[in-house]
Structures are given as C-alpha cells and as structure tokens.
Amino acid sequence: MHPILRNILAVVVGFIVGSIINMGIINLNMSMLPLPKGLDILSGDGMKLLPLKYFIGPFLAHAVGTLVGAYTTARIAASHHQKLSFFMGGLFLAGGIAAANMIPAPTWFVVLDLVAAYIPMAWLGGKLANRN
Numbered sequence: 001m002h003p004i005l006r007n008i009l010a011v012v013v014g015f016i017v018g019s020i021i022n023m024g025i026i027n028l029n030m031s032m033l034p035l036p037k038g039l040d041i042l043s044g045d046g047m048k049l050l051p052l053k054y055f056i057g058p059f060l061a062h063a064v065g066t067l068v069g070a071y072t073t074a075r076i077a078a079s080h081h082q083k084l085s086f087f088m089g090g091l092f093l094a095g096g097i098a099a100a101n102m103i104p105a106p107t108w109f110v111v112l113d114l115v116a117a118y119i120p121m122a123w124l125g126g127k128l129a130n131r132n
Contacts, residue, residue, distance in 0.1 A: 003078035010076035014088050018069020022061045022092075029057025047105050055109050062117040066092040070125025082126040089122020 001009075033054065040046045069092060070085035077084045096118055100110045 001078075006076065006078040007080065007084060010073045010078075010084060011087065011091075013076055014069045014071075014073030014084075015091060017072045018065045018067075018088065018092065021068045022065025025057060025061035025064060029061065033057065041103060047103070055105075059109070059113055059117055062092070062096060062113055063121050066118050066121040067125045070122040071129045072125075074126045074129030081130050082123075085122045085126025085129070086119070088125070089119045092122070093118035 035041065035050075035054070039049070066089055070088040073088045074081040074085045093114065096114055100114065105113075
C-alpha cells in the first residue's frame with residue numbers, strides 16, 4: 001500500500017477506534033453513575049451543582065479515547081508516526097472545544113479537560129506506539 005494511503009487509513013482507523021473507546025467509557029460511566037433525576041445538564045446551573053465524581057468519567061473518556069486513537073494511528077502509519085499522533089490529538093481537541101461550547105461545564109473542568117486530556121495523551125500514544 002502506498003505510504004500516503006496508509007497514513008490516511010491510519011488516521012481514519014485511529015479516529016474510529018478512539019471514538020469508540022470514548023463513547024464506551026461515557027456509556028459505562030452513565031450506567032454506573034446516572035445523573036440525578038431532574039437535572040438539566042444543558043443549563044449552566046445544573047452542571048455546576050454536580051460533585052467531582054461526575055466529571056471523572058468524562059475526563060477519562062476524553063483522555064483514554066485520545067490515547068488509544070493516537071496509539072492506533074501511530075501503529076498503523078507508514079511514516080510520521082508522532083506527527084500523526086498529534087494530528088489525532090488535534091482532532092479530539094477540536095471535538096472537546098466544540099463540546100465545551102455546547103455543554104456548560106464548570107470552568108475548572110473545561111480547562112483541565114482541554115489542557116490535559118488531548119495533546120498530552122496524543123504525545124503519549126505516539127511515544128508508546130514507537131517503543132514497540
């Protein structure tokens with residue numbers, strides 16, 4: 001397979017795998033820790049009333065989804081492994097920014113999520129993939 005096509009395939013597969021992991025963790029978290037009855041998460045006040053335990057699952061979903069997506073991309077890619085891992089992190093970061101604009105989460109969570117869950121995990125995923 002041509003290296004460019006393989007790199008494109010790596011990004012597509014990495015994004016799909018990372019997204020599946022992300023949504024799997026979100027769904028698992030929601031089943032284990034359902035939101036309180038009557039809480040509207042789309043209202044700014046609703047999210048600010050939630051205790052810390054409700055933010056651990058989404059953060060892990062974003063971080064682990066990005067890590068696995070970046071790792072998968074770097075493992076499949078023909079070249080530019082670390083660059084493509086960062087590209088994957090950028091894709092997930094764009095999704096995180098979009099979600100932060102749609103869901104009124106507390107500022108501390110948005111900052112933590114955008115700073116720690118995407119680019120650092122993309123870097124780590126690329127490094128782990130290149131060790132093997």
